[in-house]
Each structure stands twice: as structure tokens, then as C-alpha cells.
Amino acid sequence: MNEDLDPDAVASALLASISVLVRRVRQVPTDGGLTMPERTALSHLDRSGPTTSSALAREVQITAQAxxxxxxxxxxRGLVERRPDPNDGRRVVLRVTDAGLESLKNKRNARTELIAGALTSGTFTPTELERLAAAAPLLERLAQNI
Structure with a gap:
């Protein structure tokens, strides 16, 4: 590691720049207008698979009522459905429907198109695009280690 790099300064710069990027990307309007809590719930159900309402609330750190x-x-809206838990018939689990997956996909596509447009606008050189491509897996690994 470069001895001149200050981990606190790197962390601060990353947090500031990623925060701006995330805020701007989240503002992308899409058809079907999911609220932030709805997108969060759908995304977690998509990634984690079927789960109970209370487990999902704990995972995203909100109240069970919310x-x-x-x-x-x-x-x-037909984006989530309830089903009996295959492991415990007394419980009900929730899962994303095909319509819910499509809604998430539309939002992700809109976000991807927004970023791709910015990357191809002439603002970035080919070398900078290579650096951004190389940074993506590092940022994901950073997120997984927090």
C-alpha cells in the first residue's frame, strides 16, 4: 500500500462521492413509482428470498408496523404475495411476484441507463472508464466488509 495514502481521507472521499452518486441515481423517475420503503422491501425480498414480514422489518431496521x-x-399492487412457509405450514412468507421483479428491473434499467449515459457523454476518457470498471468490484467488496 502507498504509504502516503491516509485511510481516513480515502474513506471520507469515497463516502462523499458515493453518497452524491446514490442520491442522484435514486432520483431517477420510473413508471410505477415505487417509494423508497417499497423499493427497499422488494429489493431485500429479491436478494434474500421469501421471508416473514417481521424478519424483513428486522433486516431493514424498521418497525414491524411500518x-x-x-x-x-x-x-x-400485486408486487408481493403471501404463501405458506414450506418448512412450517403455520407461518406465512412473502415473496416478490413476477410483476414485482419487473418493477425492480425497470428501476434498475433506468438507473443503469442514466449512469451509462453519463459514462458515454464524453466526460470520461477511456483510461478513466477502465479505472471505474476496475473500481466496481473493489467497491462491492468494501460494502461487504462494512
Missing amino acids: MGATLSTLRA
Whole structure:
């Protein structure tokens, strides 16, 4: 490691720049207008698989009541469905429907297109694009180690 690099300075610069990027990307309007809590719930269900409402609330660190309201809205829109737990028939688990996956995909595609447009706008040199491509797996590994 370069002895001149200050880990605190690197952490501060990364946090500031990534925060701006995330805020701007989250502002991308898409059809179907999911709220932030709805997107969060759908994304977690998509990544983690079927789970209970209370487990999902714990995972995203909100109250069970708030999660219940969010999931109720998602169910009413056909984006989430309830099913008996295959391991315990007394419990009900929630899972993302095909419509819910499509809604997430549309949002992700809109975000990807926004970033791709910025990358191809002439603002970045080919060398900078290579650096950004190389940084992506490092940023993911950083996120996994926090």
C-alpha cells in the first residue's frame, strides 16, 4: 500500500462521492413509482428470498408496523404475495411476484441507463472508464466488509 495514502481521507472521499452518486441515481423517475420503503422491501425480498414480514422489518431496521403497511401496499399492487412457509405450514412468507421483479428491473434499467449515459457523454476518457470498471468490484467488496 502507498504509504502516503491516509485511510481516513480515502474513506471520507469515497463516502462523499458515493453518497452524491446514490442520491442522484435514486432520483431517477420510473413508471410505477415505487417509494423508497417499497423499493427497499422488494429489493431485500429479491436478494434474500421469501421471508416473514417481521424478519424483513428486522433486516431493514424498521418497525414491524411500518413494514406491514409497506407490504400491504405492495400486495395490493400485486408486487408481493403471501404463501405458506414450506418448512412450517403455520407461518406465512412473502415473496416478490413476477410483476414485482419487473418493477425492480425497470428501476434498475433506468438507473443503469442514466449512469451509462453519463459514462458515454464524453466526460470520461477511456483510461478513466477502465479505472471505474476496475473500481466496481473493489467497491462491492468494501460494502461487504462494512
